[in-house]
Amino acid sequence: MASPPPAVLADDTVVLSELAPVAATLMERHLARSREWFPHEHIPWSRGTDFEIGEESPTDPAPNAAVQSALVVNLLTEDNLPYYTHAIASIVGGDGIWGAWTRRWTAEEDRHSTAIRDYLCVTRAVDLRALERARMAQLSGGYEATHAPSVLDLFVYLSLQELATRIAHRNTGAMLDAAGADVMARVAFDENLHFLFYRDLVTHALERFPAETVAAIERQVRTFEMPGTAMPGFNDHARRIAAAGIYDVPTHLTRIVEPTVLRDWGVEQLELPSGPADDLRERLVEFIGRLRRVVARLQERKASAQQ
């Protein structure tokens, strides 16, 4: 097997200072596009009643197991926010535009768990005692962002992750009642604006630091996983979510990797000097090709199971 190309890493301080004016413009655009919303105005409070101590939920009839799994995973992922803010702030720092953006982003992210939890408490759509135990276990265990060896890696990872979250929230909402769909659509709208901020930051990084940014994209696409994999029962939840088509490998390929990496960032067409970065681009395109073959096999298997 060929040995991997050497790492191509940019100096984080240089990247942050060079990209600061772009981040300022993107934050202005973000503020102009974002819409103020109030989580409590989207919760169907009249459907709620008091809980007895020890009362069992979900109610009967409950959403199917896949939808319950998606709601639990989506919410626990949002609940991890203190660790994300800590991880991001420790990489980009708290000064200037980077600190201002991280604080605004945190304020927006913080309403997501509020909105989703309020909806679940009112509708009793999942086992709320199990949910609370899982939240305690997950947050007590902590979360370390081991996937970001550089600022550029962080921006690439967040682009992919924000888009994945938008899609997961929207697809979950599509399987809920009107109130649930509305809550998830509001959250997904925020996630989309976060995605656009990071995606366009990476687009500019590709112009200014093409070799280092391609290296970061290659690393992040190859190793991508959602931040909630340490939550209790994640594998079972993920299996159910994939089987229901809420989030699966085909979704990951066709709605995240291909549109972002190939179309928006155009990595195949980038002018790169021959050398490590060009080798990494080739490795990235090969990886996407392998992912396509996996998806084709999965679809064949699904089609033959339905015959």
Ligand SMILES: [Fe+2]
């Ligand atoms: Fe969020």
Ligand SMILES: [Fe+2]
């Ligand atoms: Fe977000």
